[in-house]
Amino acid sequence: GWQGAMNKRTRIITVANQKGGVGKTTTAINLATALAAIGEKVLIADLDPQGNASTGLGIDRQARLLSSYDVLTGRSTIADAAMETAVPGLSIIPSTLDLLGIEMEISEAPDRVLKLRRALREAEDSPYSYVLVDCPPSLNLLTLNAMAAADSVLVPLQCEFFALEGLSQLLETVEQIKGSINPSLTIQGIVLTMFDRRNNLANQVVEDVRAHMGDAVYETVIPRNVRVSEAPSYGKPAILYDLKCSGSQAYLQLASEVIRRERRLRAA
């Protein structure tokens, strides 16, 4: 990890894919909840103006007094903007629609890509062992900030025909950030989401992605599961809404793979 990043134990994982609807937010929320459930202190930074992670964790819009916008523009510290959620051990820096204007606001600043990284570095006494950053569906300045601040990037890919489309562009962007401002950035892994085993095409997609991306792909595949899609409307992670459903169980399994990989990355 990079020196001075929150405390030295803090691992920052950015959940990114420039495609919308592939399971970024669902993965961020449920992975964070799974990590919190085993006693880790976890923070989600919601960097999507749509604020689905904030809503999905039951944070009402009126309750969002400080947000990721305030953190990125230096108006608030991480500690002040973080709100507790109904999940013990899980906090969130919520997003507000202010984020829609941030690109314009900071685009001229020489440190425009380093705003999140700076804020996280200032939070040296942070209690968090994991920070998960939920990105918007775009390779914009917000996503670049998330990559510049991260130890690793976790990429959800939906099990559909065009799953791999756009992945090379995403990986190139990671390489650019790695080659410039964040040399220790790595790929945490690629997680296949919304898998439907009755669908032959989905099985083919899993094989193709494994053939192309090899070990980067987690063994865990997240099934399409109606309980997972219902949970956000109750302001709860699926793991809290229905722990026993196949989707929740898959996210618990993903969490153990993520931890195993983080331990290996930390040791390297």
Ligand code: ADP
């Ligand atoms: P993104 O953040 O990449 O835009 P989301 O996590 O919001 O994607 O997921 C897109 C939609 O798919 C949401 O309505 C979500 O509830 C649903 N969804 C995500 N994962 C699953 C799953 N495993 N099973 C069923 N629905 C899912």
Ligand code: MG
């Ligand atoms: Mg999202």
